[in-house]
Amino acid sequence: MFRKATTLRVLTCAFYWYRVLEVCVQSNACKRNLQETAEDPEHAKCPICLNVWHDVVTAAPCLHNFCNGCFSEWLKRSQERRASVICPQCRSVVQFVGRNHFLHGIEEDILQSDSSLRRSDEELVLLDSCSTIKSPLVVSRGKNMSHKRARAQSAEGSGRDLSCPQCDREYGGFQCNERTVHLQCQACSGMMPSRSNAPVPQHCLGCDRAFCGAYWHAMGAAGSDVYPVCNQETLKPIAAHSLTRLPFLAHEKNRHEQDITDKCIRQMGRPLQDVISEWIRKMSNREVDRTRLLLNHSETITSQTYVCRDCYDKLVSFLLYWFRITLPKHCLPQEAQQREDCWYGYACRTQHHNEEHARKRNHVCRPSRGARTP
Numbered sequence: 001m002f003r004k005a006t007t008l009r010v011l012t013c014a015f016y017w018y019r020v021l022e023v024c025v026q027s028n029a030c031k032r033n034l035q036e037t038a039e040d041p042e043h044a045k046c047p048i049c050l051n052v053w054h055d056v057v058t059a060a061p062c063l064h065n066f067c068n069g070c071f072s073e074w075l076k077r078s079q080e081r082r083a084s085v086i087c088p089q090c091r092s093v094v095q096f097v098g099r100n101h102f103l104h105g106i107e108e109d110i111l112q113s114d115s116s117l118r119r120s121d122e123e124l125v126l127l128d129s130c131s132t133i134k135s136p137l138v139v140s141r142g143k144n145m146s147h148k149r150a151r152a153q154s155a156e157g158s159g160r161d162l163s164c165p166q167c168d169r170e171y172g173g174f175q176c177n178e179r180t181v182h183l184q185c186q187a188c189s190g191m192m193p194s195r196s197n198a199p200v201p202q203h204c205l206g207c208d209r210a211f212c213g214a215y216w217h218a219m220g221a222a223g224s225d226v227y228p229v230c231n232q233e234t235l236k237p238i239a240a241h242s243l244t245r246l247p248f249l250a251h252e253k254n255r256h257e258q259d260i261t262d263k264c265i266r267q268m269g270r271p272l273q274d275v276i277s278e279w280i281r282k283m284s285n286r287e288v289d290r291t292r293l294l295l296n297h298s299e300t301i302t303s304q305t306y307v308c309r310d311c312y313d314k315l316v317s318f319l320l321y322w323f324r325i326t327l328p329k330h331c332l333p334q335e336a337q338q339r340e341d342c343w344y345g346y347a348c349r350t351q352h353h354n355e356e357h358a359r360k361r362n363h364v365c366r367p368s369r370g371a372r373t374p
């Protein structure tokens with residue numbers, strides 16, 4: 001079914017991964033197959049543990065599916081044996097592996113319709129503890145493809161390099177070998193080795209995407225024309241980020257509410273970052289309800305958690321909601337004090353297309369009527 005998609009294999013980088021999933025899900029053959037899988041749990045079983053997938057990952061180019069935990073263990077053992085990673089189902093060489101969000105829904109549906117297929121919580125916790133695949137991994141560059149050729153080919157295709165600085169020389173006591181699995185940075189598209197013992201995180205905890213900034217900084221490696229490398233800004237502890245303006249996302253992008261928050265902070269005579277830092281402290285001390293914090297692992301986040309810029313903006317927007325909602329009305333600018341709350345609160349959709357409504361009603365409040373969540 002998925003075979004057609006493998007013609008895309010010229011592109012040996014993690015972007016290939018997204019293309020594979022995209023093209024595959026759009027094809028009719030694949031739609032049929034997804035349908036079959038949805039109807040028959042036998043098509044949704046991991047060939048390693050023989051249960052319905054849990055946090056399903058797909059190996060490419062063969063496109064066989066496994067539990068994240070099962071395949072992570074397989075990957076680890078293959079690397080320990082210094083053997084190439086072959087698919088446990090068809091024995092072809094695995095070049096990429098990544099989570100498959102298209103199949104996630106099917107996994108959920110099957111378990112929902114037949115709870116006898118569900119594993120115990122203890123089993124799932126154990127499986128999750130072995131799961132190391134967060135963002136797509138480049139497992140091998142494919143047969144007979146030297147670094148130079150990979151580089152030349154990618155330069156033709158995308159102008160981007162596929163090698164990483166540590167493939168060519170040692171930095172910080174580590175050098176890649178031909179079996180090293182690589183991650184692709186989501187900011188600069190450069191590659192870095194995927195390491196379980198890296199001294200700093202290689203993924204943003206908020207979105208599970210890979211970013212190279214913190215890693216190369218810790219390794220003391222600088223970028224060059226050959227190797228794209230981000231600066232540290234792309235991934236750092238929450239406490240190390242800073243902002244001089246409200247994030248674009250603040251208050252559901254309602255510009256009027258953003259202006260009000262801006263004015264409140266200026267009236268207090270405090271720099272924006274000062275207010276943000278205060279609320280980050282409150283959050284770290286568990287004084288803030290995190291229900292509306294739309295980041296992965298939101299319960300485990302502290303001021304020392306490494307996050308990317310996007311996730312920092314999301315976090316700040318979430319905290320500014322709390323800043324505003326706990327602010328006494330008399331601290332608001334004059335024109336904002338008399339406004340009534342919109343029934344739909346922050347979830348109001350009208351505020352996005354009706355300028356007057358967005359201005360006349362307060363939207364930094366909980367919905368008091370019917371959930372009209374976008």
Ligand SMILES: [Zn+2]
Pocket residue numbers: 046047048049050051053054066067070
């Ligand atoms: Zn499994």
Ligand SMILES: [Zn+2]
Pocket residue numbers: 059062063064087088089090091092
């Ligand atoms: Zn396979």
Ligand SMILES: [Zn+2]
Pocket residue numbers: 163164165166167168176180182192193
């Ligand atoms: Zn490398």
Ligand SMILES: [Zn+2]
Pocket residue numbers: 204205206207208209307308309310311312
């Ligand atoms: Zn992030």
Ligand SMILES: [Zn+2]
Pocket residue numbers: 185186187188189190211212213228229230234
């Ligand atoms: Zn990068």
Ligand SMILES: [Zn+2]
Pocket residue numbers: 342343344345348349350351357361363
């Ligand atoms: Zn409204």
